[in-house]
Amino acid sequence: MARRKFIAGNWKMNLDRKGAVALAEGLVKAAANVVGCDIAVCPPACYLEAVGQIVKGSNVALGAQNVYHQANGAFTGELSTAMLLDLGCKYVILGHSERRHVLGETDAEINKKVIAALDAGLIPILCVGELLAEREAGNTMSVIRTQFDGSLAGVSREKLKTVVIAYEPVWAIGTGKVASPAQAEEVHLGLRKIIAERYNNEIAQIVPIQYGGSVKPDNAVDLLGQPNIDGALVGGAALKVDQFMGIVAGA
Numbered sequence: 360m361a362r363r364k365f366i367a368g369n370w371k372m373n374l375d376r377k378g379a380v381a382l383a384e385g386l387v388k389a390a391a392n393v394v395g396c397d398i399a400v401c402p403p404a405c406y407l408e409a410v411g412q413i414v415k416g417s418n419v420a421l422g423a424q425n426v427y428h429q430a431n432g433a434f435t436g437e438l439s440t441a442m443l444l445d446l447g448c449k450y451v452i453l454g455h456s457e458r459r460h461v462l463g464e465t466d467a468e469i470n471k472k473v474i475a476a477l478d479a480g481l482i483p484i485l486c487v488g489e490l491l492a493e494r495e496a497g498n499t500m501s502v503i504r505t506q507f508d509g510s511l512a513g514v515s516r517e518k519l520k521t522v523v524i525a526y527e528p529v530w531a532i533g534t535g536k537v538a539s540p541a542q543a544e545e546v547h548l549g550l551r552k553i554i555a556e557r558y559n560n561e562i563a564q565i566v567p568i569q570y571g572g573s574v575k576p577d578n579a580v581d582l583l584g585q586p587n588i589d590g591a592l593v594g595g596a597a598l599k600v601d602q603f604m605g606i607v608a609g610a
């Protein structure tokens with residue numbers, strides 16, 4: 360079964376209101392005639408509303424960069440799934456390496472967020488990926504397996520069908536060092552095997568697996584041409600309309 364390509368921009372903690380609005384306007388215009396590829400942008404939380412107004416009804420969907428698992432209450436600084444839905448979000452990035460390694464998020468915490476997102480009808484973009492030392496020690500797939508099992512514990516077959524996975528090798532994020540198409544494909548295929556083992560082969564063929572880590576227009580075609588790479592989660596290159604659309608064109 361053919362999986363649709365899905366290109367998402369993770370704007371991280373970048374831009375100001377003016378820049379976010381201009382980028383969203385530029386993307387909506389540039390993406391107006393795109394068919395056969397899903398597109399989303401994930402702006403900083405404080406610009407979700409402004410960007411959401413601009414992308415509403417367009418080819419560009421809205422995603423958040425994080426969510427908290429509780430429905431409401433005394434959780435200073437956090438946002439709930441209902442708040443994200445209220446702002447028009449369809450997706451939420453969870454378990455990004457910067458949240459794992461800079462903010463100290465654990466698989467158990469990510470798991471609660473994944474479950475809360477799925478229960479609310481948000482599509483999680485679940486990130487997994489190894490550190491350079493883990494790759495060099497030959498532990499890439501065991502790290503990925505642990506993150507997969509920990510982050511998706513208790514997620515049913517039906518629910519897994521709506522999850523997007525993003526393989527983001529930590530050593531390739533923001534470094535300009537992109538995984539080679541063969542390196543990325545090997546992990547994507549490994550992830551599909553893990554899904555088949557833990558769930559079944561039908562679901563393994565359905566779940567989209569994006570690659571993230573220094574994706575640019577000039578390496579997108581080779582990466583996205585791999586049989587098990589279904590899209591890209593883009594950081595730096597998502598901040599410029601022409602670069603992001605160059606990656607979409609590659610898909």
Ligand code: 13P
Pocket residue numbers: 369455527531532533534535571572573574592593594595596
């Ligand atoms: P870069 O594309 O800047 O390497 O970032 C990738 C990423 O972390 C997307 O979530």
